[in-house]
Amino acid sequence: MRDLCGRRPAVGGLRLNGLMATYLARITVHDELDLESILGMADALGAVGTPGVTETATVFDVPGEAPDAGVATVAAAQHAADVLDGFEYEVLVLEIY
Secondary structure, X not given: OOXXXXXXXXXXXEEOOOOOEEEEEEEEEOOOOOHHHHHHHHHHHOOEEEEEEOOOOEEEEEXXXXXXHHHHHHHHHHHHHHHOOOOXXXXXXXXXX
């Protein structure tokens, strides 16, 4: 069975054709940041879209690929740790498809 684009459906977070599954990590930084810092973090994280900014936090959506949900969670956390050393942050993997 294939979808409208001719791809095989994903099963258990893995694509049957051997490709890695895609995830979106929502990374929230709980520090007050200026615009230059926000733009620099977005670039360093590889964030997509416009970061969400409030008075107390900035939220970045960062795409990635991993073979399953467990690996996606670890990879997203490690990537955030590499980029955001010294900042208070949290990582949530939102989607795997």
